[in-house]
Amino acid sequence: MASLELKGIHKVFGEQHAVEDVNLSVGDGELLVLLGPSGCGKSTLMRIISGLETPTQGDVVIGGRVVTRLRPKDRNVAMVFQSYALYPHMTIYENIAFPLRVRGIKDKAVEDKVRWAAQLVNIERLLDRKPRQTSGGERQRAALARSLVRDPAVFLLDEPLSNLDAKMRNAAREELRHFQNRVNVTWVHVTHDQTEAMGLGDRIVVMDKGRVRQIGTPEEIYLHPADTFVATFVGTPPMNLVEMDTHTLGFRPESFLHREFFGAGADVLAVSFRVQRVEYLGNERLIYGLTEGDLPEAKVVARIPTSLSTPVEEGRVANFGVRRSDLAFFDKSTGLAKAAGTHRA
Numbered sequence: 103m104a105s106l107e108l109k110g111i112h113k114v115f116g117e118q119h120a121v122e123d124v125n126l127s128v129g130d131g132e133l134l135v136l137l138g139p140s141g142c143g144k145s146t147l148m149r150i151i152s153g154l155e156t157p158t159q160g161d162v163v164i165g166g167r168v169v170t171r172l173r174p175k176d177r178n179v180a181m182v183f184q185s186y187a188l189y190p191h192m193t194i195y196e197n198i199a200f201p202l203r204v205r206g207i208k209d210k211a212v213e214d215k216v217r218w219a220a221q222l223v224n225i226e227r228l229l230d231r232k233p234r235q236t237s238g239g240e241r242q243r244a245a246l247a248r249s250l251v252r253d254p255a256v257f258l259l260d261e262p263l264s265n266l267d268a269k270m271r272n273a274a275r276e277e278l279r280h281f282q283n284r285v286n287v288t289w290v291h292v293t294h295d296q297t298e299a300m301g302l303g304d305r306i307v308v309m310d311k312g313r314v315r316q317i318g319t320p321e322e323i324y325l326h327p328a329d330t331f332v333a334t335f336v337g338t339p340p341m342n343l344v345e346m347d348t349h350t351l352g353f354r355p356e357s358f359l360h361r362e363f364f365g366a367g368a369d370v371l372a373v374s375f376r377v378q379r380v381e382y383l384g385n386e387r388l389i390y391g392l393t394e395g396d397l398p399e400a401k402v403v404a405r406i407p408t409s410l411s412t413p414v415e416e417g418r419v420a421n422f423g424v425r426r427s428d429l430a431f432f433d434k435s436t437g438l439a440k441a442a443g444t445h446r447a
Contacts, residue, residue: 104165104178104255105130106151106288111160113146113312120146122312124160128256133282133289135303137296139335143312144292148260151290152181165255180249181258188233188241188248194220195229198248219247223281239274246281257282257289263298275301296336300324308332326430327352330437333430341430342402344393349440351397352430355388355405360412361421370423373397375404377416382408389414 106128113121121143128134136144149155151162153174161170169177188197198216207215220226223243233241242262249257262278263271279302282289293299299306300320308315308323308331316328327333333341333352342358344351364370374395381388389404404422406414414420431440 104288105163106256106290107161107163108147108151109161109163111147111150111162112158113143113150113155114158119312121150121157124314126307126314126317128288128290131286131288133279133291133302133304135299135306136290136292136309137294137299137303137306137336138309139294141311142309144294144309145260146312147309148181148258148290148292151256152179152258153177178252178255179258180252180254180256181260182242182245182249182262183260188244190233192232193229194225194231194233194236194244197233197244198229198251201248201252215251216247219250222250222284223247223277239277242274243277250285255288257287259289259291261292261294263293263295271295271298278302297338300336308335310335324354326439328439330432333432339388339403339405342400343432344397344400344402345434346398349434350432350437352432353424353428355403357424357428358402358404358422359406359424360410360414361423362412363410364423364425369426371426371429373422373424375402375420375422377414377418377420380414380416384408387414394419 108124108126111121111124112119124147136147138144146155150157153169153172157170161168163169164177164179189200192200195216198219199212202212202215216229217226220229223246225240225243225247228236228240228244233244236244263274275298291302303320305317305319306323307317310331316323316332323332323336327336327341330343330350333343337354339355341352341354361370361372373393375391376394377389377391379390385408387406387408389406391402393400393402432438433440
C-alpha cells in the first residue's frame with residue numbers, strides 16, 4: 103500500500119484542457135472514487151496516475167516518491183480496465199500468472215501466488231477455463247486477481263462495472279467493497295454512475311469539464327453539494343432547484359413532503375405544488391409538478407414512501423413543504439453553495 107498525491111495536474115490536448123489544476127490526496131488504504139459525466143476528465147486523470155499519459159503540468163506522487171516521468175511498469179500501479187483486457191487464448195490461471203511470468207518468477211512461486219489471489223476473489227474453480235467460458239462478473243474478478251498478484255501500491259479501476267447488467271452491478275459492487283476491505287489497498291475507482299460512487303467510496307471526487315467540483319464523503323456530497331452541478335448530478339431524482347430573485351433555492355425530493363407530515367410548530371417553507379404526474383415504484387412514489395404561489399414556477403419532484411397514503415391527485419394543487427433545515431442556497435450567478443443562514447426562503 104501507499105498514499106497517492108496529485109499536485110497541480112493539468113493536461114492539454116491541442117487547445118483542449120482535459121484536466122485543469124487537480125490537487126488531491128488519497129490516503130493509504132483509502133478507496134477514492136472519481137465521479138463525473140462522460141468527457142469530464144476522470145479517465146484522463148486515471149491514465150496520468152498510471153503513466154499512460156504524461157501531464158502537461160504537475161506531479162504524481164506515490165508513497166512519497168515523485169513518479170511523474172516514470173514508465174507505467176516502474177510505478178507499481180495495477181489497472182483494471184472496462185474491458186478487463188484478458189487474453190482470450192489463455193486460461194484464467196495463465197491470465198493471472200502472466201505478470202508474474204513476465205517478471206521471471208518461477209513456477210512454484212507463481213502457483214502459490216495465483217491460487218492465493220484466486221481464493222481472495224473466489225474464482226479457484228475457474229482457473230482451467232478460458233475467459234469466454236466465464237461470466238462478466240467472473241472475468242472482472244479474474245482481472246482483479248491478475249492485478250493483485252503484482253502486489254501493487256495502488257489499484258486503479260476504470261469503469262469496471264459498466265459492462266454488467268443492473269442486477270450484476272449491485273452484486274459486483276458489494277464484492278468490490280468486500281475485496282478492498284480484505285486487501286486494504288489504496289484504490290482509485292472511476293465511474294459515471296453516482297449510485298456506484300455512493301456505494302463504494304470512502305470519499306468521492308466529483309469532476310466536470312476537467313475540474314474538481316467537490317471532494318467529500320458520500321454523505322457530504324449528497325447533503326451539502328458544493329454547487330448546482332453537484333446538486334443535480336448526484337441523487338436520483340436530483341436536487342430540486344428553484345430560481346429566486348437573488349439566489350437559487352435547492353431541496354432534495356425526499357425532503358419535499360405533504361404539509362400533514364410536519365408536526366405542529368415545525369419550521370417549514372410552505373409550497374403550493376401543482377401535481378402533473380404520479381409514478382408508482384413499489385416502495386415509493388415520485389410526484390412531478392410545478393411550484394406555484396409564493397415561489398417562482400419551477401419543475402420539481404417529490405419522493406414519497408408508498409406507506410404514506412395521503413391522496414395526491416394529478417391536476418390538483420397540493421399543500422407541500424420543506425423543513426428550512428433541509429434547504430440549500432446557491433449563488434445565482436456562480437452556482438456555488440452559500441453558507442447556511444445567509445438566506446431565508
